Amino acid sequence: MILTVEDFLHIDLPALMAAVLAAVSCGLLGNFLVLRRQALIGDAISHLVLPGIVVGFLIAGEVLTVAMMAGALGAALVGVLLIEAIRRLGGIESGAAMGVVFTVMFAAGVVLLEQTGSAAVHLDVEHALYGALETTLWLTPTGWESLADPAVWATLPREVTTLAAVTAIVVAAIVLFYKELKIVAFDPDLATSLGFSARTVSAGLVVLVAMAAVAAFDAVGSILVIAMFICPASTARMLTDRLSRQLLLSVLAATLAGIGGYVLAAFGPFWFGGENSLNAAGMIAVVAGALQTLAMLLAPRYGVLPRMFRRWRIRATG
Amino acid sequence: MTLAEVFDVLLFRAGFNTAVVLAGAAMLGAGAGLIGVFVLLRRRALVSDAISHATLPGVALGFLAAVGLGLDGRNLPILLVGAASTGILGILAVQWIRDRTRLPEDAAIGTVLSVFFGAGIVLLSHIQTLAVGGQAGLDTFLIGQAAAMSRADALLIGGAAALVVLIALAAFKEFALVCFDPDFAGAGGWRVGRIDLVMLALLLAVVVIGLKTVGLILIIALVIVPPVAARFWTERLNRMALAAALFGAASGYLGAAASALLPRLPAGGVIVLVAGALFVVSLLFAPARGVLAGAVRRLRFRMAIARRQGLLAVAGGEAIADPIARLVLRRNGLIDRQDRPTESGRTAAAAARREQRLWRRYRADYPTDAIADREWSLAPIDAVLPADLVAELERRVAAS
Known part of the structure; x- marks a missing residue:
């Protein structure tokens, strides 16, 4: 296969941008979810937004980002409130309460999709799961030099601009509220005694998570959203004890997974004599998992193998 | 669709095939609700989410293996064996991450479900490009499809579900003991680890046999929703187990019937919505703990x-x-x-x-x-x- 510059700019560059932006925005927020043992909130939210997106789509009558985003955020809000209500009223553990809410809401989304025929237009269950990374096209650039032209950048695909905006919001929120997020992640009681509400910070975090999940959901699908909420942050968590370093490492892991996964899926098969590319969202999740596995095995301080080696050496010398 | 048609389906008179599918779905719901009670009380509800997603690469590998053996790729037993194998791998991975690294269980569950599912999607996208038939059937494993089930498949599913129910009933006392007081069980000479293993094996079995009917994304709803609904009705374990099994069976039966009667109603979605409706009724009106x-x-x-x-x-x-x-x-x-x-x-x-x-x-x-x-x-x-x-x-x- 010969890769032309045009093909790369039209097909691969926008997909790469969408993948990396989605990975970075979700990966950054994932740090706080993993530290607070709320990793599965990302899982729940990425499922329960589906009915909201479908309703937004039905009301708008077309694929309109604003309507679908509003529907999704509404659904996320309803879902989180329902989870809390079930947990309190029924004395049910939060995991099970989450399981009830997100599966039933996802089922409602699936039935709505199939019944209304939205499936025929643009939305379908596969799209919701895998996203549409491969169909994110950017047809205006004509060559490398055209990338210097601001007018070309103005025609970026909708998914990429949405993701860029969400990533900017996430980064800004983390920079502005770094101290608050850090204290709430490690010691919510301290936050309360310092005079700011841990609950407000948590609620803000949930809103950010919902926003990032929805923006990424459209481009890369819910499975990759879950992988990105959890894997880069877990990878970074294996490597360091400092939150600032963990955030940077998670961005690095997310970027590596985004680029590596896309390249492997798009070009990998051709290196081995195949003729068709593989699903990029799935491959990115696999690469993120591979990076995390490496970190779990080899991290110098907390990795399984170095710890085994240290124990073995102590026994050998003692 | 007339009222008579509705009654024909509901009363198992709409042909032997529909009857078998309905009975199979009901039995599956009963098994899932029953084992779900113990999974819920043991606080393992979301482990089932990791297991169900982890079955996808196994389904894909099963398809490839069947094609490699010169069989039809949709051969259900081979697909289910594949699903069970990667499901087991998923359970082991969750336990390894939880026990051997500093990452907590929720991160372990999230990692396994997304990475295994991602691998499954990659394999499916490879299968789509192969020059063999039957790939389209694999999509039904995502959100389920009761209507398209063959008689043999439905019998396999219903029979396996009945077996799960029987084993769960036989081990009822042991499961209850481990759920309520694992330390006491251990001190009394029970092998808690082994009982947990049987419980996980039954959970895996329910997930795997539910793949075809309910689909792997929603099968965990059948394991979680009926027990949580049953929890609102009673404080006694045996009544809760009975209620959960009944709710599950009703969901499977009504959902499969609706999906057989109406076009474009995915069985998995409808089954879960029926379970969800039963849950809402329980949450509001159950006399023991309802709102x-x-x-x-x-x-x-x-x-x-x-x-x-x-x-x-x-x-x-x-x-x-x-x-x-x-x-x-x-x-x-x-x-x-x-x-x-x-x-x-x-x-x-x-x-x-x-x-x-x-x-x-x-x-x-x-x-x-x-x-x-x-x-x-x-x-x-x-x-x-x-x-x-x-x-x-x-x-x-x-x-x-």
Whole structure:
């Protein structure tokens, strides 16, 4: 296969941008979810937004980002409130309460999709799961030099601009509220005694998570959203004890997974004599998992193998 | 669709095939609800999410293996064996991450479900490009499809589900023990690890046999939703298990029937929505822990407090400050329209004052007993404490 510059700019560059932006925005927020043992909130939210997106789509009558985003955020809000209500009223553990809410809401989304025929237009269950990374096209650039032209950048695909905006919001929120997020992640009681509400910070975090999940959901699908909420942050968590370093490492892991996964899926098969590319969202999740596995095995301080080696050496010398 | 058609399907008269599919779905729901009760009580609800997603690469590998052996790629037994193998790998991966690294269980579950599912999607996208038939059938594993099920498949699913129900019933006592007090079970010589393993194996079995009907994304709903709904109805384990199995069976049966009757209704989605509707009804109306029952209980409690405060005020010759107390006393005919106590009101007020004095004495003299007894001070003291103790308290009150 010969890769032309045009093909790369039209097909691969926008997909790469969408993948990396989605990975970075979700990966950054994932740090706080993993530290607070709320990793599965990302899982729940990425499922329960589906009915909201479908309703937004039905009301708008077309694929309109604003309507679908509003529907999704509404659904996320309803879902989180329902989870809390079930947990309190029924004395049910939060995991099970989450399981009830997100599966039933996802089922409602699936039935709505199939019944209304939205499936025929643009939305379908596969799209919701895998996203549409491969169909994110950017047809205006004509060559490398055209990338210097601001007018070309103005025609970026909708998914990429949405993701860029969400990533900017996430980064800004983390920079502005770094101290608050850090204290709430490690010691919510301290936050309360310092005079700011841990609950407000948590609620803000949930809103950010919902926003990032929805923006990424459209481009890369819910499975990759879950992988990105959890894997880069877990990878970074294996490597360091400092939150600032963990955030940077998670961005690095997310970027590596985004680029590596896309390249492997798009070009990998051709290196081995195949003729068709593989699903990029799935491959990115696999690469993120591979990076995390490496970190779990080899991290110098907390990795399984170095710890085994240290124990073995102590026994050998003692 | 006429009403007669609806009844034909619901009463298993719409052909043998539909009947088998419906019975299979109902049996699957019963098995999932039953095993789900123990999974819920053991706080493993979301592990099932990791297991179900982890089956996808196995389904894809099963397809590739079947094609490699020269069989039809949709050969259900081979696909299910593949699904079970990667499902087991998923369980092991969750346990390894949880036990061997510093990452908590929720991160382990999230990692396994997304990475295994991602691998499954990659394999599926590879399968789509192969020059063999039957790939389209694999999509049904995502959100399920009861209508397209063959008789043999439905029999396999229903039979396996019935087996799961039987094993779960046989191991009922052991499961209950491990759920409520694993330490006691261990000290009593039970092998907690082995019992947990059987539980996980049954969970895996339910997930795997549910793939075809409900689909792997929604099968965990059948494991989680009916038990949580059943939890609102009772505090007793055997009743909860029965209710969960019934809710699950009803969901499977009604969902599969709706999907057979109406076009474009995905079975998995409808089954889960039926379960969700049963859950909402339970949440609101269940007598044991439902929202409505709870509100009624709180209201009764509030009125009992108001009545006592009002009577104490009457006994002390004070005005009744609380409007609810005034309302309650008036409705019971204890005070008249000018808030003057009636004959029965005076008797009740004297009784209330006696109660209060006795309870106060009891609380002062036997503080630990008073704290241990949840009913103190609101229930009639003669009904709670033995007569000789009440007489003793009366003497002390009179002496002071």
